[in-house]
Amino acid sequence: MSSLGDDLRDFIDASPSPFHAVTEMARRLGEGGFTELDETDRWRLRPGGQHYVIRDGGSIVAFRVGSSPLADTGIVAVGTHTDSPTFKVRPHHDLTRVGYKLVGVEPYGGMLAHTWVDRELTVAGRLTHPDGTTTLTKLVGTTLRIPSLAIHLDRSVRDGLTLDPQRHLVPVAGLADEPDLLEQLGAPDALGWDLVLADTQPAATTGTDWVAAPRLDNLASCHAATHALLSAPAATHTQVLVANDHEEVGSNSAEGASGSFLEDVLRRLTAATGDTDPQAYLQAIARSRLVSADMAHAVHPNYADRHEPSHTPLLGGGPVVKHNANQRYATDARTEAWFVGRAADVGVPVQHFVTRADLPCGSTIGPLTATRIGIATVDVGNPMLAMHSCRELAAASDVPLMIKAMTACLS
Numbered sequence: 001m002s003s004l005g006d007d008l009r010d011f012i013d014a015s016p017s018p019f020h021a022v023t024e025m026a027r028r029l030g031e032g033g034f035t036e037l038d039e040t041d042r043w044r045l046r047p048g049g050q051h052y053v054i055r056d057g058g059s060i061v062a063f064r065v066g067s068s069p070l071a072d073t074g075i076v077a078v079g080t081h082t083d084s085p086t087f088k089v090r091p092h093h094d095l096t097r098v099g100y101k102l103v104g105v106e107p108y109g110g111m112l113a114h115t116w117v118d119r120e121l122t123v124a125g126r127l128t129h130p131d132g133t134t135t136l137t138k139l140v141g142t143t144l145r146i147p148s149l150a151i152h153l154d155r156s157v158r159d160g161l162t163l164d165p166q167r168h169l170v171p172v173a174g175l176a177d178e179p180d181l182l183e184q185l186g187a188p189d190a191l192g193w194d195l196v197l198a199d200t201q202p203a204a205t206t207g208t209d210w211v212a213a214p215r216l217d218n219l220a221s222c223h224a225a226t227h228a229l230l231s232a233p234a235a236t237h238t239q240v241l242v243a244n245d246h247e248e249v250g251s252n253s254a255e256g257a258s259g260s261f262l263e264d265v266l267r268r269l270t271a272a273t274g275d276t277d278p279q280a281y282l283q284a285i286a287r288s289r290l291v292s293a294d295m296a297h298a299v300h301p302n303y304a305d306r307h308e309p310s311h312t313p314l315l316g317g318g319p320v321v322k323h324n325a326n327q328r329y330a331t332d333a334r335t336e337a338w339f340v341g342r343a344a345d346v347g348v349p350v351q352h353f354v355t356r357a358d359l360p361c362g363s364t365i366g367p368l369t370a371t372r373i374g375i376a377t378v379d380v381g382n383p384m385l386a387m388h389s390c391r392e393l394a395a396a397s398d399v400p401l402m403i404k405a406m407t408a409c410l411s
């Protein structure tokens with residue numbers, strides 16, 4: 001197990017919600033000399049300046065200002081997303097049924113629902129208090145659970161398990177006299193909350209080289225991008241990290257990849273470094289590149305027929321470049337050659353992924369960001385199995401490979 005694989009496990013364990021993930025990224029960037037900017041302030045930026053800005057808690061943009069004007073050298077960015085499929089706690093969540101206390105939740109994103117049953121779950125996220133402050137929170141000392149139905153009570157489960165999220169995926173907190181969730185979080189007077197379920201089992205190693213963990217999609221890419229920005233040497237161009245919330249639900253929000261966050265920061269970067277020519281931002285974008293990093297499907301040994309036979313990435317084989325003729329991925333000849341070339345410069349092998357012609361293709365922040373701001377984009381990701389399971393699987397040996405490739409692109 002590489003030390004970076006251990007570090008990935010620490011990063012995931014520290015990040016049970018997008019708000020925790022952004023806080024952990026900001027903490028690491030802070031240790032590396034990055035300081036926080038607020039969107040409500042007027043920015044004045046100097047070459048070499050290292051800063052980050054957080055929008056609504058779950059999205060972050062960090063950057064190191066290049067030594068040349070943005071219009072002359074553009075930016076190089078790595079992009080990821082901070083959210084993962086889960087369940088979100090409802091406003092009226094305090095439920096009692098047949099003597100039990102339950103917590104009302106709503107599915108968030110496309111999870112593999114059966115992987116959430118019979119696990120010890122916690123609740124994590126943020127609370128907003130009557131004085132207007134917002135704090136991170138996580139349930140400790142007790143767990144929630146979504147128990148299976150015994151096979152004796154439904155023999156039809158042998159033909160396939162059907163889970164209705166409204167009726168069957170309601171976590172049990174205990175017996176009916178259990179205190180309300182907000183009381184257990186120490187904030188009975190909270191006025192608002194964004195709380196999600198998370199697995200309590202820490203990220204682990206399995207076999208000789210694999211990481212078994214929740215939220216590898218896409219915290220593994222957030223982890224790699226943070227390392228890459230911290231380790232890339234200062235350059236003439238401006239180096240950027242963007243990590244958006246809400247990818248798993250379509251990215252349509254103020255802080256999602258289809259929202260204005262990255263564009264707003266880049267426009268301000270151009271103006272705040274002293275270039276007030278209205279063409280400067282557009283010149284900068286025309287010179288810019290984005291590595292959009294989201295996890296990729298490794299070939300599954302038990303379902304190899306679900307994969308395109310000539311494109312079968314393996315765990316441990318290095319970063320995967322994702323292609324789709326219908327622009328579900330933004331990779332094109334130029335951006336592919338750029339990423340593959342930079343990876344080769346530092347001895348990192350790459351693999352290629354396309355879906356079968358008879359299967360629909362997933363998507364990610366890459367095409368959305370390219371569409372929104374017009375930046376040349378390559379979609380990549382480390383290979384993994386069990387994507388969108390409560391407990392996913394990736395290779396520790398791929399962690400340093402992606403970091404090296406991203407760092408080479410940023411440099």
Ligand SMILES: [Zn+2]
Nearest residue numbers: 217218294295
């Ligand atoms: Zn993802």
